Amino acid sequence: MIGVPWAKESKQYAVLRSNALNFAASELAPMADDLENTVDSPLFWKAVEKAGEMGMLAALVPEQLGGEGVDLYSLCVALEESAVECAGFAAALLFHNAALVPLVYSDRKDLVEEFTGGKPLCTVATAGELALEEGRVRGSAPFVFNVLEGTVALLFAAAGDGRTAAYVKMGTEGVETRVDPYPLGWRVSNFATLEMKDARPVFVLDKSGKEALAATERTLYLGLAAIANGIVRKAFQKAYDYARQRYQAGKIIIEHQAMRLMLARMLCAMEEGRAVIRRACGSEELGPAIIAWRRAGANACQAAMDGVQIHGGYGYMRDYGMERLMRDAKYCQMFPRPEEEQLLRLLDMAESGS
Amino acid sequence: MLGQELSETGKRLFRDFPILRMLWESGRKKGLRETIALIEKAEEFNRTFAVPRALELDMRMEREPEYFDWDIMREACKYRFLSIFIPKQLGGIAGEFMVTNTSLLMDELCSGCSGIALAVGAHSLGVAPVITSGAMAHWDTVLKEIVEGELKRQPVTMAYAITEPSAGTDVEEPEYLERAKLSLEAKKVKGGYVLNGRKCFISDGSEAKYFTVCAALDRNRPLQTWTTFLVERDMEGFSTPRVELKMGQRASHAAELLFEDVFVPDSHVLGYEGDGMGNGILMIMAASRGPVGSIATGIARGALQHFLSWAKTKRNGKRPIDEDRIRMNLADMWGMIQENRGLYMSNAMLGDAIFGKALDNPVMNLTLSLPSSLRTMPLMRNFLNSYYGKAMINAVLRFYIKDEDMTQLLETASLAKFSCADNAMELCSRALSIMGPEDSEERRWVEKCYRDAKLTQIYEGTNQLNRMVVNNIRFEETLRVEVPRPFKKGVMA
Numbered sequence A: 001m002i003g004v005p006w007a008k009e010s011k012q013y014a015v016l017r018s019n020a021l022n023f024a025a026s027e028l029a030p031m032a033d034d035l036e037n038t039v040d041s042p043l044f045w046k047a048v049e050k051a052g053e054m055g056m057l058a059a060l061v062p063e064q065l066g067g068e069g070v071d072l073y074s075l076c077v078a079l080e081e082s083a084v085e086c087a088g089f090a091a092a093l094l095f096h097n098a099a100l101v102p103l104v105y106s107d108r109k110d111l112v113e114e115f116t117g118g119k120p121l122c123t124v125a126t127a128g129e130l131a132l133e134e135g136r137v138r139g140s141a142p143f144v145f146n147v148l149e150g151t152v153a154l155l156f157a158a159a160g161d162g163r164t165a166a167y168v169k170m171g172t173e174g175v176e177t178r179v180d181p182y183p184l185g186w187r188v189s190n191f192a193t194l195e196m197k198d199a200r201p202v203f204v205l206d207k208s209g210k211e212a213l214a215a216t217e218r219t220l221y222l223g224l225a226a227i228a229n230g231i232v233r234k235a236f237q238k239a240y241d242y243a244r245q246r247y248q249a250g251k252i253i254i255e256h257q258a259m260r261l262m263l264a265r266m267l268c269a270m271e272e273g274r275a276v277i278r279r280a281c282g283s284e285e286l287g288p289a290i291i292a293w294r295r296a297g298a299n300a301c302q303a304a305m306d307g308v309q310i311h312g313g314y315g316y317m318r319d320y321g322m323e324r325l326m327r328d329a330k331y332c333q334m335f336p337r338p339e340e341e342q343l344l345r346l347l348d349m350a351e352s353g354s
Numbered sequence B: 001m002l003g004q005e006l007s008e009t010g011k012r013l014f015r016d017f018p019i020l021r022m023l024w025e026s027g028r029k030k031g032l033r034e035t036i037a038l039i040e041k042a043e044e045f046n047r048t049f050a051v052p053r054a055l056e057l058d059m060r061m062e063r064e065p066e067y068f069d070w071d072i073m074r075e076a077c078k079y080r081f082l083s084i085f086i087p088k089q090l091g092g093i094a095g096e097f098m099v100t101n102t103s104l105l106m107d108e109l110c111s112g113c114s115g116i117a118l119a120v121g122a123h124s125l126g127v128a129p130v131i132t133s134g135a136m137a138h139w140d141t142v143l144k145e146i147v148e149g150e151l152k153r154q155p156v157t158m159a160y161a162i163t164e165p166s167a168g169t170d171v172e173e174p175e176y177l178e179r180a181k182l183s184l185e186a187k188k189v190k191g192g193y194v195l196n197g198r199k200c201f202i203s204d205g206s207e208a209k210y211f212t213v214c215a216a217l218d219r220n221r222p223l224q225t226w227t228t229f230l231v232e233r234d235m236e237g238f239s240t241p242r243v244e245l246k247m248g249q250r251a252s253h254a255a256e257l258l259f260e261d262v263f264v265p266d267s268h269v270l271g272y273e274g275d276g277m278g279n280g281i282l283m284i285m286a287a288s289r290g291p292v293g294s295i296a297t298g299i300a301r302g303a304l305q306h307f308l309s310w311a312k313t314k315r316n317g318k319r320p321i322d323e324d325r326i327r328m329n330l331a332d333m334w335g336m337i338q339e340n341r342g343l344y345m346s347n348a349m350l351g352d353a354i355f356g357k358a359l360d361n362p363v364m365n366l367t368l369s370l371p372s373s374l375r376t377m378p379l380m381r382n383f384l385n386s387y388y389g390k391a392m393i394n395a396v397l398r399f400y401i402k403d404e405d406m407t408q409l410l411e412t413a414s415l416a417k418f419s420c421a422d423n424a425m426e427l428c429s430r431a432l433s434i435m436g437p438e439d440s441e442e443r444r445w446v447e448k449c450y451r452d453a454k455l456t457q458i459y460e461g462t463n464q465l466n467r468m469v470v471n472n473i474r475f476e477e478t479l480r481v482e483v484p485r486p487f488k489k490g491v492m493a
């Protein structure tokens, strides 16, 4: 396959990338399409176990707290490679890792241990309206993944005049879930809306809540950008291969300029995605992460849509593995917050110098 | 004054399509009343039938792709949607505004559920070649059976099969067909043809009783020998072994057709041998790509309705529509829809201007006013199916329909098709991005529209092919549709 042609990375990342790609090829590829309809399959948990062995389950948590202590770009590399085979699985990994970020701001090694046991994965609830008052959480949060009995969810909860990080556990009193059996994308992981009815959190970050949530958000945006980039790569790879073997209108279709342009755009998107992610990882700010997410998400949607188009009617059918990319890509763009809202926020951030 | 005469639906149509109002004011009230009545039926169909089951059915079809909800066809019978292309003289409902009505109907039905609408619409695509080829010998049998079935609510349906596993774009354009790698071949034998090979992705393929199928008589000379056949499901050797799991428009099936030594009698050739592309596919595409534009528009309109309802719903004390950016987006979306409608209506109205004369003229009216028993007499049937019978029909067609007309119709159809499809895709995509992570029924609907819309960029010729068609007709003049010629030479000579 043609790779990202120009982006050069240091050896450390290149090794990680190749390990993660092998992991994706051996653990995720064989089940990516099966998993579409089997939310809680043993294959999924086997892949989680392997991800754990590779240090992908508490990647960002420092070693002294029992984590792997890798940098954000490394996590992005692992997520991008995983997403090449299965964006839904990569998203599940991302939410788990993002959920642990606030613990970095605590000294709760015990919680890190408790939350990273492997099954179930943790998750984050960023959307919706949740409020923490007098030690109880109220409100609802849509678009929460990895939702199973026992899942610990990090909530972005309004508290006082700001927000803080609060963790609740599925299945405890006041935590209700409404599973959506039919989301557009990321079908591998259970997808639900959480309803908090005076739920008692298992842990609330007293200090540094705001900072912790900003770091979590940054992880989410960059991780999603990386997943989106993985989708672009898969779309390119599949479309390129297909275009070289499909004959139509007197040529193999890769010889039609309309097809070549689409493929070339995907190539730009891959390079662009890598570049914005790398750059944003080098900054501690949230802004560049949001910018990377916007770019990579839009690119993934376009690439997947073009990939389907290059496959013609076959692209539209489940059996050919293209349409899943189109559905998964859209969620990279729709989550964790609506795009225009984040655009406006970017300008606000720039104006206030934050 | 308008107000008193018009139903709410009529008023909405006139508001959305000022051109209809213009027609009304200039005296085309009779035809327009039929149009309005048809759209009222479509609204009722959506309200009482399609919308309440669309999401559930869509989900079910993902788990059980082989399932088909026959209630769709039975319900379509109730509203007579299965005979929108069948002339009134034959008991159908096609009248003065046949193409316009079809386009408006698809727009309306697809705003409810485009999967259900496709199940209904693909049938008419199958019917179309029986009409446009002037195959009168089958009008009193096949078309009559469809009409009678419809009246009894026992649906008899058709499908149109041109795509083959290795030839999709290739069967939509003469220049490409010439070099196509075909699977299906029809070998001439005594009294008919023997068909072997496959067709794929055929909408309604696993339900239809009759199929209009294009096949080459000689795979090495596909363009010259491309011929349209009427195939019946119970012909020996015919089967539909596979249905696909589609991303969207799921309520209808895309099926594979398998031909294993299927004998098709001479009487079942529609038009002349070798007329399958020029007179067959291109004429059908000229009439059907516009309605695909309206399918895309309907999907977009459905998405807009759900988006609007989301925008007007309070969440935590605020309504999205209270923000200017949402208002601006709504206006943009409406703009896309109206732009689409301008394009597909140009095509539809041109279609009616052309076909109107061909279906409603002294020769046709005389022929159709004969008792059907006369037309079905063996002698008459044999004549209509004969070389000279076809020559007569083609002479009439050519008298009323000119090559330039059909070529212009194809151009407007292709333009509407790709523009509407692209707009629909953009609209649905934008609506989802703006809604973001929402737990709402509206988001689920728009997600469905997003999946559904993608198909409109693919079928009836991909958007790339349709762009080429527009270029080839408008700017390079290398593509021209030929209306059937009488006294055509045999192609196998």
Ligand SMILES: Cc1cc2nc3c(=O)[nH]c(=O)nc-3n(C[C@H](O)[C@H](O)[C@H](O)COP(=O)(O)OP(=O)(O)OC[C@H]3O[C@@H](n4cnc5c(N)ncnc54)[C@H](O)[C@@H]3O)c2cc1C
Binding pocket: A246, A247, A248, A249, A253, A256, A257, A258, A259, A309, A310, A311, A312, A313, A314, A316, B122, B159, B160, B161, B162, B163, B165, B166, B167, B168, B169, B170, B172, B200, B201, B202, B203, B204, B246, B254, B455, B458, B459, B460, B461, B462, B463, B464, B465, B468
């Ligand atoms: C759900 C569904 C329902 C359908 N229903 C029917 C039906 O009822 N009856 C029927 O006969 N068919 C039906 N089709 C088939 C449909 O019309 C074809 O899928 C379509 O024409 C494209 O053909 P293809 O899939 O073979 O793609 P291909 O022709 O293989 O095209 C692959 C890619 O190559 C591109 N390409 C090809 N040639 C050129 C060129 N010259 N320049 C630039 N790009 C080019 C195409 O745009 C496309 O992106 C259906 C398809 C689907 C998906």
